[in-house]
Amino acid sequence: MAAVTLPGGEFSNLALLKIDQALDQVHFDLRCHRPAAAGKKAVNRCLSDCAAMACVPMAILISVALPQTADTAMMQELFDGCQAAAAAFNCPIVGGDTAIWDQRLAVTVAALGVTAHVPIRRSGAKVGDALCVTGKLGGSILGRHLDFIPRIDLAQRLAAAMNIHAMMDLSDGLAMDLPRMMTASGTGACVNTAWLPIHPDALQLHQRDGKPALHHALCDGEDYELLFAVDSDDARQLANVDPEIPVTIIGRVTAAPDECVLTDDHGQAQAWPKGGWEYTGGGT
Amino acid sequence: MAAVTLPGGEFSNLALLKIDQALDQVHFDLRCHRPAAAGKKAVNRCLSDCAAMACVPMAILISVALPQTADTAMMQELFDGCQAAAAAFNCPIVGGDTAIWDQRLAVTVAALGVTAHVPIRRSGAKVGDALCVTGKLGGSILGRHLDFIPRIDLAQRLAAAMNIHAMMDLSDGLAMDLPRMMTASGTGACVNTAWLPIHPDALQLHQRDGKPALHHALCDGEDYELLFAVDSDDARQLANVDPEIPVTIIGRVTAAPDECVLTDDHGQAQAWPKGGWEYTGGGT
Numbered sequence: 001m002a003a004v005t006l007p008g009g010e011f012s013n014l015a016l017l018k019i020d021q022a023l024d025q026v027h028f029d030l031r032c033h034r035p036a037a038a039g040k041k042a043v044n045r046c047l048s049d050c051a052a053m054a055c056v057p058m059a060i061l062i063s064v065a066l067p068q069t070a071d072t073a074m075m076q077e078l079f080d081g082c083q084a085a086a087a088a089f090n091c092p093i094v095g096g097d098t099a100i101w102d103q104r105l106a107v108t109v110a111a112l113g114v115t116a117h118v119p120i121r122r123s124g125a126k127v128g129d130a131l132c133v134t135g136k137l138g139g140s141i142l143g144r145h146l147d148f149i150p151r152i153d154l155a156q157r158l159a160a161a162m163n164i165h166a167m168m169d170l171s172d173g174l175a176m177d178l179p180r181m182m183t184a185s186g187t188g189a190c191v192n193t194a195w196l197p198i199h200p201d202a203l204q205l206h207q208r209d210g211k212p213a214l215h216h217a218l219c220d221g222e223d224y225e226l227l228f229a230v231d232s233d234d235a236r237q238l239a240n241v242d243p244e245i246p247v248t249i250i251g252r253v254t255a256a257p258d259e260c261v262l263t264d265d266h267g268q269a270q271a272w273p274k275g276g277w278e279y280t281g282g283g284t
Numbered sequence: 285m286a287a288v289t290l291p292g293g294e295f296s297n298l299a300l301l302k303i304d305q306a307l308d309q310v311h312f313d314l315r316c317h318r319p320a321a322a323g324k325k326a327v328n329r330c331l332s333d334c335a336a337m338a339c340v341p342m343a344i345l346i347s348v349a350l351p352q353t354a355d356t357a358m359m360q361e362l363f364d365g366c367q368a369a370a371a372a373f374n375c376p377i378v379g380g381d382t383a384i385w386d387q388r389l390a391v392t393v394a395a396l397g398v399t400a401h402v403p404i405r406r407s408g409a410k411v412g413d414a415l416c417v418t419g420k421l422g423g424s425i426l427g428r429h430l431d432f433i434p435r436i437d438l439a440q441r442l443a444a445a446m447n448i449h450a451m452m453d454l455s456d457g458l459a460m461d462l463p464r465m466m467t468a469s470g471t472g473a474c475v476n477t478a479w480l481p482i483h484p485d486a487l488q489l490h491q492r493d494g495k496p497a498l499h500h501a502l503c504d505g506e507d508y509e510l511l512f513a514v515d516s517d518d519a520r521q522l523a524n525v526d527p528e529i530p531v532t533i534i535g536r537v538t539a540a541p542d543e544c545v546l547t548d549d550h551g552q553a554q555a556w557p558k559g560g561w562e563y564t565g566g567g568t
Binding site: 001003004006015021025053055063095097101113 | 290305
């Protein structure tokens, strides 16, 4: 058991905890991805949850169920991938567990975080809030799902600059994740499709499969960007928070419980898309 | 991400962390064990590590990779088993992660603990210390490996009653675990085979396979009892610590680094047994 010294401060008696797993042929695929990429994704998925609470990750633990085919080089590469991802946020790997079985690789990561402010949850959105996302959405399957940077630094800058009412990371796609935030908050949402920041990867996927890039931005999942709700006055400061990562207002919080609607610049309403990304053991 | 409020006190800025996994057909076997037993063992393995540090478990997180055959009843039973094990120590399950894949069940448990004393490690044994174990050893495969009680309460009573120099839980068998403690402490050990508390299950296994019960007590593993080193004066108080669970002096810490030896009441030395339990994906 590892001992981690927590910093002092107003919220020093709060430990924030998260566990997340990454499974071979679900979240990554060792038939085409390097072990280092698998390790990196496993750690970054968990750190993305730390970002969603705008907390500072203090330590992570990693449990690995290795296939019997794993050799020393594979294990080292897997560890190096985990290590590099954690080191990018000065977060030590303080413990772990390793076992070997005749099944595929499973990597489970638990994180301990601390916060300098009231913990930000997904349940605090208020009617009239601006809904915002970091970065651009859609098409992560083209590679970004393995190679994203958890928005830990940006989340802390956002939390320092404004009073964030609710926040979560987008792992299953805006179409699934936004209703979760609204349900937790007892509110609804109206999202303007014209405002959605669509990733070039979503456009590229559209050219391949003919589905609208907007559909990819809403439903693909694994963006690992942040979705948050802030007072609309606070939202005016968004442009100043980060010079490189765009933060975009995509809509507003409404009083209609659980009701999420899409609209466009002409006020034309569209049905909320079904689906989003679900991990069901299919390919990555 | 879950927020856990830590208690105050001298060591309130220390978070103790552990992660442990339990895999189907490695640590349990769903072909003959109930899902509830699997969940219970997964949680108790992690709580046994909390006992090894004599800490109070404050919260656990559980990640589950479910086989595609899992139905609602199986998942509920698995959760109930986890829940019952955690509730026995008033330890809430504060978070988790669930995924489905076409492989066997993997349950990973992370625990956050706190301590009211200097954290007890396996590296603090001192030359001349008495070496002690709780309970009786060997033959856990007959059922105890699934149905043990982590020595959390006993560990706290021991730590309150005496200055424990080093402690660990016996998961891989005394033959493997004691040398680990001695290596970590830079010491050696002399264990008297006549003093070893041999479990009736070890005797029963001896009748089946002809191997000495002593061999089972040393090598079987999965006892989940505590091994600890205390000043030999402190060891005199052991009899008063718990009315039900025996605590036995099995030997003493020596100055010979890394050297573990077996002896008997006649001073006859025996070679330290090779082996102990290793999780390598074979049967349980």
